[in-house]
Amino acid sequence: MIYQAQLIDEAEGLIGFPDFLLLNENGEYQAADAKLSLSENKKEIKVQLGVYRKLLANQMPAIVFLGGGQQALIGEETDEVTNKYIGEMRSLLSTTEQPTARYSHSKCSTCPYYQHCKPGFRTAEELSLLYGIDGRSVPALQQAGIETITDLAASDPAGIPDVPYLKGEEKIERAVLQAQSYLSGEAIQRSPVVLPDGHWIHFDIEDNPLTENSGKHVYLWGFLVPDYGSANFEYVWTDCDEDDKAGWIEFLNQIERYRQRYPDLILAHYSAHEASTIRSYSSRYNMEDHATVKYLLGEESPLFDLHKPLLQSLVLPVQSYGLKEICKHPDLVNFQWEDDDSGSQWSVVQFNRFLLATDSQVRTDLKAEILGYNRDDVTATRRLEEWLREQFMV
Ligand code: SF4
CATH class of the missing domain: 3.30.420.10 (Ribonuclease H-like superfamily/Ribonuclease H)
Known part of the structure; x- marks a missing residue:
């Protein structure tokens, strides 16, 4: 078993970092990734493991260890979606303009371009830097006049409309407090902390x-x-x-x-x-x-x-x-x-x-x-x- 393998195909311009590579009795490596997700039926999981399979260039399905303890196999049925994704990425790379991107902690914090992108997100006070704010909420927040973390921190939660992935009083109030905590660097207490005796x-x-x-x-x-x-x-x-x-x-x-x-x-x-x-x-x-x-x-x-x-x-x-x-x-x-x-x-x-x-x-x-x-x-x-x-x- 190889932990945190690094696969590269320079001719194809592909790289992949599977969590594990497992050697089978035929001398072939099989990629395996551990995910918090409870289902393998997510496009990003299929594409990620599909790319590992392409890099390994064998018929072995990749393994995904799911958050609930189950395992699933990702095989050739995902080749189509993987190839489509690679085609889209190649067309993006052929442009000279850096595309617009939203911060996503789970994706960006492990990305090789993190050091390149993070300062830009910080300077722009990108809203999705905040815990609980999905990048898909940001355009609607901006339409509501909330462009930056400072704007959000200064907003009255009651005046913020429901937007995709950020709905309801509780989540919106929390988002405003999260913005205030981000700016001050301090913890904010919302309610008494109750710990059991014993x-x-x-x-x-x-x-x-x-x-x-x-x-x-x-x-x-x-x-x-x-x-x-x-x-x-x-x-x-x-x-x-x-x-x-x-x-x-x-x-x-x-x-x-x-x-x-x-x-x-x-x-x-x-x-x-x-x-x-x-x-x-x-x-x-x-x-x-x-x-x-x-x-x-x-x-x-x-x-x-x-x-x-x-x-x-x-x-x-x-x-x-x-x-x-x-x-x-x-x-x-x-x-x-x-x-x-x-x-x-x-x-x-x-x-x-x-x-x-x-x-x-x-x-x-x-x-x-x-x-x-x-x-x-x-x-x-x-x-x-x-x-x-x-x-x-x-
Ligand atoms: S760090 Fe940059 S390149 Fe990497 S996932 Fe985030 S936005 Fe995309």
């Missing part, structure tokens, strides 16, 4: 989509327990996906131990991924009626998603509300990961290297790196909790 344990999982099994394999269930120092990191680990069920059962046992220790347990995590993974494991092993599963997913669940109060109560000077963007921001949580290059895909790659390694020292080192990354993730959610309490709950 003994908090911070929880994060690492899973491997590259398995032979039907679903992702969670190789690490990580926890930061009181007193929240680096020595208070605990985990359930499995060496390979054959131990998938054993790891899941041990995770449930660990939860029961925490429940005994802390009857008022709060299991804090960031985003819906942890809860949805527990749900999919309970269905994978037909354990929806297991007492611990019912405890975890029932009405009195100890699971608490920290992302929710953050989005509900605060407007932050960030372009995405991901854990890293908020925690690394020097004026917000200001927590830095030990390894700046680490991330969930990085962890998947280290785990697959661990699976392939035969040298015990190499395996030990790789495992230590993966554990270190997960420990930083749960420490980050702890720091986020502390920051929320200190800044917004006093």
Whole structure:
């Protein structure tokens, strides 16, 4: 497996950066990308993976790992839409004028032209720089007299009409606050931050989509327990996906131990991924009626998603509300990961290297790196909790 491969066909003028290249038994590489999307039926996904297939010049379908844990294949049925897109891009490149473009955080922040385009967007105070403002909303906002972020920040939300992708009082009010936060660089509190009382344990999982099994394999269930120092990191680990069920059962046992220790347990995590993974494991092993599963997913669940109060109560000077963007921001949580290059895909790659390694020292080192990354993730959610309490709950 090659992580973050770089493919280039100079004659065709094509480049592609698949998340993974997987070598099959015939010696052919297959491209694979991880997406947050729940469906592969999106033109941009088809075109992106279609371009990878063109660059690899073999018959292998590309794989897309979807946000819900499923996999889909992108094959020759997407050749037509891919070729049409490439034709349109070639005709665009043949013009001498730079085309008009809107900022899109998910697309621009990973684009090689980011450093070229971003200053122009900033100078123009392009509205789609703001979290929650889609580029497709901008023409209608401009027609309503809101040309820049400064214009939006000064607007009365009640006077802004519904426009495509920005409809309703709540979203419009939030957009105005987002503009104000962008300009001031400060967090704006919209409502009281409410965090549940109890003994908090911070929880994060690492899973491997590259398995032979039907679903992702969670190789690490990580926890930061009181007193929240680096020595208070605990985990359930499995060496390979054959131990998938054993790891899941041990995770449930660990939860029961925490429940005994802390009857008022709060299991804090960031985003819906942890809860949805527990749900999919309970269905994978037909354990929806297991007492611990019912405890975890029932009405009195100890699971608490920290992302929710953050989005509900605060407007932050960030372009995405991901854990890293908020925690690394020097004026917000200001927590830095030990390894700046680490991330969930990085962890998947280290785990697959661990699976392939035969040298015990190499395996030990790789495992230590993966554990270190997960420990930083749960420490980050702890720091986020502390920051929320200190800044917004006093
Ligand atoms: S950085 Fe520029 S070239 Fe890249 S996606 Fe954004 S607007 Fe397009």
